[in-house]
Amino acid sequence: MSTALVTGGGRGIGRAICLALAQAGHDVAINYAGNAAAAEETRALCEQAARQFAHTVNDDRGGGARFATFAADVSEAQGVESLFEQVEATLGSVGILVNNAGITRDALLLRMSEEDFDAVLDTNLKGAFLCCKRASRNMVKQRGGRIVNITSVVGIAGNPGQANYAASKAGLIGLTKTLARELGSRNITVNAVAPGFIATDMTDAMPEEARTAVQAGIALRRAGQPEDIAALVAFLAGDAASYITGQVICVDGGMTL
Ligand code: NDP
Numbered sequence: 001m002s003t004a005l006v007t008g009g010g011r012g013i014g015r016a017i018c019l020a021l022a023q024a025g026h027d028v029a030i031n032y033a034g035n036a037a038a039a040e041e042t043r044a045l046c047e048q049a050a051r052q053f054a055h056t057v058n059d060d061r062g063g064g065a066r067f068a069t070f071a072a073d074v075s076e077a078q079g080v081e082s083l084f085e086q087v088e089a090t091l092g093s094v095g096i097l098v099n100n101a102g103i104t105r106d107a108l109l110l111r112m113s114e115e116d117f118d119a120v121l122d123t124n125l126k127g128a129f130l131c132c133k134r135a136s137r138n139m140v141k142q143r144g145g146r147i148v149n150i151t152s153v154v155g156i157a158g159n160p161g162q163a164n165y166a167a168s169k170a171g172l173i174g175l176t177k178t179l180a181r182e183l184g185s186r187n188i189t190v191n192a193v194a195p196g197f198i199a200t201d202m203t204d205a206m207p208e209e210a211r212t213a214v215q216a217g218i219a220l221r222r223a224g225q226p227e228d229i230a231a232l233v234a235f236l237a238g239d240a241a242s243y244i245t246g247q248v249i250c251v252d253g254g255m256t257l
Contacts, residue, residue, distance in 0.1 A: 196252025
Protein backbone atom coordinates (compact mmCIF):
# COMPACT_ATOMS: atom_id res chain seq x y z
CA MET A 1 0.00 0.00 0.00
CA SER A 2 1.14 3.54 -0.77
CA THR A 3 0.76 7.03 0.53
CA ALA A 4 -1.76 8.93 -1.58
CA LEU A 5 -1.98 12.72 -1.76
CA VAL A 6 -5.34 14.11 -2.91
CA THR A 7 -5.39 17.84 -3.59
CA GLY A 8 -8.72 19.48 -2.73
CA GLY A 9 -9.58 16.32 -0.81
CA GLY A 10 -11.82 17.97 1.79
CA ARG A 11 -15.06 18.17 -0.16
CA GLY A 12 -16.97 16.89 -3.18
CA ILE A 13 -15.17 14.61 -5.63
CA GLY A 14 -11.90 14.92 -3.68
CA ARG A 15 -13.53 13.61 -0.50
CA ALA A 16 -14.98 10.59 -2.35
CA ILE A 17 -11.52 9.90 -3.82
CA CYS A 18 -9.93 10.00 -0.34
CA LEU A 19 -12.53 7.51 0.91
CA ALA A 20 -12.08 5.15 -2.04
CA LEU A 21 -8.30 5.18 -1.54
CA ALA A 22 -8.75 4.57 2.21
CA GLN A 23 -11.07 1.65 1.39
CA ALA A 24 -8.31 0.27 -0.84
CA GLY A 25 -5.92 0.31 2.14
CA HIS A 26 -3.76 3.35 1.31
CA ASP A 27 -2.56 6.06 3.69
CA VAL A 28 -4.17 9.32 2.55
CA ALA A 29 -2.95 12.92 2.79
CA ILE A 30 -5.97 15.21 2.47
CA ASN A 31 -5.04 18.63 1.10
CA TYR A 32 -7.44 21.58 1.32
CA ALA A 33 -7.32 25.32 0.66
CA GLY A 34 -9.40 26.95 3.40
CA ASN A 35 -12.17 24.65 4.64
CA ALA A 36 -10.43 22.89 7.54
CA ALA A 37 -13.70 21.58 9.02
CA ALA A 38 -14.64 19.74 5.81
CA ALA A 39 -11.14 18.26 5.54
CA GLU A 40 -11.31 17.09 9.15
CA GLU A 41 -14.66 15.44 8.44
CA THR A 42 -13.10 13.67 5.45
CA ARG A 43 -10.29 12.45 7.70
CA ALA A 44 -12.80 10.97 10.18
CA LEU A 45 -14.69 9.28 7.31
CA CYS A 46 -11.39 7.80 6.04
CA GLU A 47 -10.75 6.29 9.50
CA GLN A 48 -14.17 4.60 9.28
CA ALA A 49 -13.51 3.41 5.73
CA ALA A 50 -10.15 1.94 6.80
CA ARG A 51 -11.82 0.03 9.63
CA GLN A 52 -14.26 -1.46 7.09
CA PHE A 53 -11.29 -2.38 4.85
CA ALA A 54 -9.50 -4.07 7.77
CA HIS A 55 -12.67 -6.02 8.55
CA THR A 56 -13.03 -7.14 4.90
CA VAL A 57 -9.46 -8.42 4.62
CA ASN A 58 -9.61 -9.86 8.14
CA ASP A 59 -6.77 -7.63 9.34
CA ASP A 60 -6.86 -7.60 13.15
CA ARG A 61 -4.40 -4.67 13.32
CA GLY A 62 -7.31 -2.41 12.38
CA GLY A 63 -5.92 -1.75 8.91
CA GLY A 64 -3.08 0.44 10.16
CA ALA A 65 -3.64 3.06 7.46
CA ARG A 66 -3.02 6.68 8.45
CA PHE A 67 -4.82 9.86 7.45
CA ALA A 68 -3.92 13.51 7.92
CA THR A 69 -5.07 16.90 6.65
CA PHE A 70 -2.77 19.56 5.17
CA ALA A 71 -3.67 23.15 4.30
CA ALA A 72 -1.91 24.44 1.18
CA ASP A 73 -2.67 26.54 -1.86
CA VAL A 74 -1.56 24.36 -4.79
CA SER A 75 -1.21 27.38 -7.08
CA GLU A 76 1.85 28.56 -5.12
CA ALA A 77 5.20 26.85 -5.60
CA GLN A 78 6.26 27.47 -2.00
CA GLY A 79 2.94 26.12 -0.71
CA VAL A 80 3.36 22.93 -2.75
CA GLU A 81 6.95 22.45 -1.55
CA SER A 82 5.96 22.79 2.09
CA LEU A 83 2.88 20.55 1.51
CA PHE A 84 5.10 17.72 0.24
CA GLU A 85 7.62 18.23 3.06
CA GLN A 86 4.83 17.94 5.65
CA VAL A 87 3.24 14.91 3.97
CA GLU A 88 6.63 13.15 3.75
CA ALA A 89 7.36 13.88 7.41
CA THR A 90 3.94 12.61 8.51
CA LEU A 91 3.01 9.78 6.12
CA GLY A 92 6.12 9.07 4.02
CA SER A 93 6.79 9.80 0.35
CA VAL A 94 3.88 10.10 -2.05
CA GLY A 95 3.33 7.08 -4.33
CA ILE A 96 -0.11 8.12 -5.60
CA LEU A 97 -0.86 11.74 -6.55
CA VAL A 98 -4.40 12.84 -7.42
CA ASN A 99 -4.59 16.39 -8.77
CA ASN A 100 -8.22 17.17 -7.98
CA ALA A 101 -8.17 20.76 -6.64
CA GLY A 102 -10.13 23.00 -8.97
CA ILE A 103 -12.10 26.22 -9.15
CA THR A 104 -14.40 27.99 -11.62
CA ARG A 105 -14.73 31.72 -12.35
CA ASP A 106 -17.30 31.68 -15.16
CA ALA A 107 -18.04 34.52 -17.58
CA LEU A 108 -18.38 34.99 -21.33
CA LEU A 109 -15.11 35.95 -23.02
CA LEU A 110 -15.82 39.67 -23.37
CA ARG A 111 -16.65 39.92 -19.66
CA MET A 112 -13.92 37.61 -18.36
CA SER A 113 -11.27 39.50 -16.40
CA GLU A 114 -7.59 38.73 -16.71
CA GLU A 115 -7.59 38.08 -12.96
CA ASP A 116 -10.29 35.38 -13.27
CA PHE A 117 -8.47 33.80 -16.20
CA ASP A 118 -5.21 33.65 -14.23
CA ALA A 119 -6.83 32.40 -11.01
CA VAL A 120 -8.41 29.40 -12.75
CA LEU A 121 -5.28 28.53 -14.76
CA ASP A 122 -3.09 28.91 -11.66
CA THR A 123 -5.14 26.54 -9.50
CA ASN A 124 -6.34 23.99 -12.04
CA LEU A 125 -3.30 23.70 -14.32
CA LYS A 126 -0.24 25.24 -12.65
CA GLY A 127 -1.21 23.57 -9.36
CA ALA A 128 -1.19 20.16 -11.06
CA PHE A 129 2.13 20.93 -12.79
CA LEU A 130 3.76 21.92 -9.48
CA CYS A 131 2.46 18.80 -7.70
CA CYS A 132 3.45 16.45 -10.56
CA LYS A 133 6.94 17.95 -10.64
CA ARG A 134 7.47 17.62 -6.90
CA ALA A 135 5.89 14.13 -6.62
CA SER A 136 7.78 12.70 -9.59
CA ARG A 137 11.13 13.38 -7.85
CA ASN A 138 10.57 10.53 -5.38
CA MET A 139 8.54 8.40 -7.79
CA VAL A 140 11.48 8.38 -10.24
CA LYS A 141 13.86 7.36 -7.43
CA GLN A 142 11.47 4.62 -6.33
CA ARG A 143 10.85 3.52 -9.92
CA GLY A 144 7.09 3.58 -9.59
CA GLY A 145 4.11 5.79 -8.99
CA ARG A 146 0.61 6.75 -10.05
CA ILE A 147 -0.61 10.18 -11.07
CA VAL A 148 -4.28 10.87 -11.80
CA ASN A 149 -5.33 14.31 -13.02
CA ILE A 150 -8.98 15.31 -12.70
CA THR A 151 -9.80 17.13 -15.92
CA SER A 152 -13.35 17.67 -17.29
CA VAL A 153 -15.43 16.90 -20.38
CA VAL A 154 -15.37 20.70 -20.80
CA GLY A 155 -11.64 20.43 -21.57
CA ILE A 156 -12.52 18.18 -24.51
CA ALA A 157 -15.71 19.80 -25.83
CA GLY A 158 -15.51 23.42 -24.59
CA ASN A 159 -18.38 25.24 -22.87
CA PRO A 160 -19.69 28.79 -23.29
CA GLY A 161 -18.82 30.91 -20.25
CA GLN A 162 -15.88 28.72 -19.26
CA ALA A 163 -12.97 29.79 -21.52
CA ASN A 164 -10.60 29.86 -18.53
CA TYR A 165 -11.84 26.57 -17.04
CA ALA A 166 -11.93 24.73 -20.40
CA ALA A 167 -8.41 25.96 -21.23
CA SER A 168 -7.13 24.77 -17.84
CA LYS A 169 -8.75 21.35 -18.26
CA ALA A 170 -7.54 20.96 -21.87
CA GLY A 171 -4.08 21.91 -20.59
CA LEU A 172 -4.31 19.12 -18.02
CA ILE A 173 -4.88 16.62 -20.83
CA GLY A 174 -1.71 17.79 -22.60
CA LEU A 175 0.18 17.64 -19.30
CA THR A 176 -1.10 14.10 -18.67
CA LYS A 177 -0.08 12.74 -22.08
CA THR A 178 3.33 14.40 -21.98
CA LEU A 179 4.14 13.16 -18.48
CA ALA A 180 2.95 9.66 -19.40
CA ARG A 181 5.58 9.68 -22.16
CA GLU A 182 8.30 11.26 -19.97
CA LEU A 183 7.79 9.08 -16.89
CA GLY A 184 6.69 5.76 -18.41
CA SER A 185 10.21 4.33 -18.48
CA ARG A 186 10.29 4.76 -14.67
CA ASN A 187 7.11 2.72 -14.21
CA ILE A 188 5.03 5.80 -13.39
CA THR A 189 1.55 5.92 -14.96
CA VAL A 190 -0.17 9.23 -15.62
CA ASN A 191 -3.86 9.31 -16.54
CA ALA A 192 -6.69 11.82 -16.63
CA VAL A 193 -10.27 11.31 -15.52
CA ALA A 194 -12.84 13.60 -17.14
CA PRO A 195 -16.03 13.93 -15.10
CA GLY A 196 -19.22 15.16 -16.74
CA PHE A 197 -21.87 16.71 -14.49
CA ILE A 198 -21.34 15.61 -10.90
CA ALA A 199 -23.42 16.66 -7.88
CA THR A 200 -21.06 18.74 -5.66
CA ASP A 201 -20.85 22.28 -4.24
CA MET A 202 -19.40 23.33 -7.63
CA THR A 203 -22.52 22.32 -9.60
CA ASP A 204 -24.95 23.18 -6.75
CA ALA A 205 -23.91 26.78 -7.35
CA MET A 206 -25.56 26.68 -10.83
CA PRO A 207 -29.13 27.97 -11.24
CA GLU A 208 -31.78 25.19 -11.10
CA GLU A 209 -32.81 25.91 -14.71
CA ALA A 210 -29.25 25.44 -16.00
CA ARG A 211 -28.84 22.19 -14.08
CA THR A 212 -32.07 20.80 -15.54
CA ALA A 213 -30.95 21.74 -19.06
CA VAL A 214 -27.57 20.02 -18.63
CA GLN A 215 -29.17 16.85 -17.27
CA ALA A 216 -31.52 16.65 -20.28
CA GLY A 217 -28.43 16.27 -22.50
CA ILE A 218 -27.00 13.32 -20.54
CA ALA A 219 -27.81 9.84 -21.92
CA LEU A 220 -28.50 8.54 -18.42
CA ARG A 221 -30.61 11.69 -17.68
CA ARG A 222 -29.10 12.33 -14.27
CA ALA A 223 -26.10 13.90 -12.57
CA GLY A 224 -23.26 11.63 -11.50
CA GLN A 225 -22.14 11.24 -7.89
CA PRO A 226 -18.61 11.88 -6.57
CA GLU A 227 -18.31 8.12 -5.92
CA ASP A 228 -18.66 7.47 -9.68
CA ILE A 229 -15.39 9.36 -10.22
CA ALA A 230 -13.67 7.99 -7.12
CA ALA A 231 -14.15 4.36 -8.15
CA LEU A 232 -12.20 4.93 -11.39
CA VAL A 233 -9.46 6.91 -9.64
CA ALA A 234 -8.98 4.10 -7.10
CA PHE A 235 -8.82 1.59 -9.97
CA LEU A 236 -6.19 3.66 -11.81
CA ALA A 237 -4.18 3.89 -8.58
CA GLY A 238 -4.30 0.12 -8.06
CA ASP A 239 -2.29 -2.86 -9.32
CA ALA A 240 -4.91 -3.89 -11.91
CA ALA A 241 -4.26 -0.64 -13.84
CA SER A 242 -0.47 -0.98 -14.14
CA TYR A 243 -0.57 -1.10 -17.99
CA ILE A 244 -2.86 1.92 -18.46
CA THR A 245 -1.12 5.25 -19.04
CA GLY A 246 -1.63 8.49 -20.95
CA GLN A 247 -5.39 7.96 -21.15
CA VAL A 248 -8.28 10.38 -20.74
CA ILE A 249 -11.31 8.50 -19.44
CA CYS A 250 -14.72 10.21 -19.38
CA VAL A 251 -17.11 9.41 -16.55
CA ASP A 252 -20.12 11.39 -17.71
CA GLY A 253 -23.21 9.20 -18.02
CA GLY A 254 -23.04 9.56 -21.79
CA MET A 255 -22.92 13.36 -21.83
CA THR A 256 -20.30 13.63 -24.59
CA LEU A 257 -21.29 10.88 -27.00
P1 NDP B 1 -15.66 21.50 -5.06
O1 NDP B 1 -15.82 22.96 -5.36
O2 NDP B 1 -16.76 20.76 -4.39
O3 NDP B 1 -14.31 21.26 -4.23
C1 NDP B 1 -13.10 21.82 -4.68
C2 NDP B 1 -11.98 21.39 -3.78
O4 NDP B 1 -10.76 21.99 -4.27
C3 NDP B 1 -12.15 21.86 -2.34
O5 NDP B 1 -11.71 20.81 -1.49
C4 NDP B 1 -11.20 23.06 -2.24
O6 NDP B 1 -10.65 23.26 -0.93
C5 NDP B 1 -10.10 22.65 -3.19
N1 NDP B 1 -9.32 23.78 -3.71
C6 NDP B 1 -9.76 24.85 -4.42
N2 NDP B 1 -8.74 25.68 -4.69
C7 NDP B 1 -7.62 25.13 -4.13
C8 NDP B 1 -6.26 25.50 -4.04
N3 NDP B 1 -5.80 26.63 -4.60
N4 NDP B 1 -5.39 24.70 -3.37
C9 NDP B 1 -5.83 23.55 -2.80
N5 NDP B 1 -7.11 23.14 -2.84
C10 NDP B 1 -7.99 23.93 -3.50
O7 NDP B 1 -15.33 20.84 -6.48
P2 NDP B 1 -15.70 19.40 -7.09
O8 NDP B 1 -15.56 18.36 -6.07
O9 NDP B 1 -16.95 19.55 -7.85
O10 NDP B 1 -14.54 19.28 -8.19
C11 NDP B 1 -13.34 18.56 -7.97
C12 NDP B 1 -12.56 18.51 -9.28
O11 NDP B 1 -13.37 17.89 -10.28
C13 NDP B 1 -12.20 19.90 -9.83
O12 NDP B 1 -10.93 19.84 -10.44
C14 NDP B 1 -13.28 20.14 -10.88
O13 NDP B 1 -12.84 21.03 -11.87
C15 NDP B 1 -13.46 18.73 -11.41
N6 NDP B 1 -14.73 18.53 -12.09
C16 NDP B 1 -15.93 18.66 -11.42
C17 NDP B 1 -17.13 18.46 -12.09
C18 NDP B 1 -18.46 18.56 -11.40
O14 NDP B 1 -19.49 18.42 -12.11
N7 NDP B 1 -18.54 18.77 -10.09
C19 NDP B 1 -17.14 18.16 -13.52
C20 NDP B 1 -15.85 18.06 -14.12
C21 NDP B 1 -14.70 18.23 -13.41
P3 NDP B 1 -11.55 23.85 0.30
O15 NDP B 1 -12.49 22.73 0.67
O16 NDP B 1 -10.56 24.13 1.36
O17 NDP B 1 -12.25 25.05 -0.24
